[in-house]
Amino acid sequence: MVKSFSVLVLLLGIGAMFAALLLGYVPDSELNQTARYYADKTASETGAANIVAAIVVTYRGLDTLGEVTVLFLSAAIVGLVLASGHQQGKMRHAQPPSGELLVIGVRLLVPLILLLGVYVFINGHLTPGGGFQGGAILASAMLLLLLGDPLRTFSHKLIAIVESISGLVFVGMGILGIFYAGGFLDNRVLPLGTLGEVFSAGAIPIIYSFVGLKVGAEFSSMLANLSGTEEL
């Protein structure tokens, strides 16, 4: 009784807080100073049609590097924690085979999903989406492969190589920016090109593509670790 009453009081309190926020909300009539700067200057300074991509990769590129590092750390920790449950050889339980529908559907869908993921991060500077979204889409294709055939194993070596190279290229492009452009992760290392074309916006498409590969490889390594573990 006391417990459910306190839960009710807590919910009412949270509701009151949100109601106060909502009732006191006045929509801005114009963009604030930072947003105004981005809206005005993004196209001329970075050549990217998607302002969000320009902010994520160039203006706030250091934050993105931090996010990728956090993701890398969590993938590494998942690998570390699950490594003790790894088993060599074929002591795995025989599992019931996946359904016919799932197996055929996986064969049809996985190439399409991979293609969509690559499209999303290659066009990150033109259309909504980018490295993180594309990487997650790539990883969901990997997960679909695992669902279709639970005994499938992925090459840890390949995943590690893809991830390391992507990280190196990301940081390398950033360091090139110090020497050949305005600073770390400046995208004007490469010519800006015409606004709206695939090969434009300087280093943004390259950096975003490698971020996509890195995120996809990190998620895939977590999944591969998860699937290679006996005790779950």
Place this chain on the structure above:
Amino acid sequence: MSNLFIPMTVLLCASMIVAGLMSIWSKRSLPIVMLSSGLVSLLASVQYLLLAAPDVAMTEAAIGSGLTTFLFFFVLSRVRGGANG
């Protein structure tokens, strides 16, 4: 657009709450729980799209409703396989 915006938002939020309650209270089967928790993310991504944030909507749809739901199903199949074997 502005005429439709408020009703759409109310409808989306109401269905999100219903889907969330379904995922908490459904005692019958785990797949329904997973699907309805994925539905919450999917509706949230539509809401982000209405609020003119397509990048956030894409992340929510790819990770919240795609990857997480798949991952739940994968783990469920692993757990069941382990219990049978």
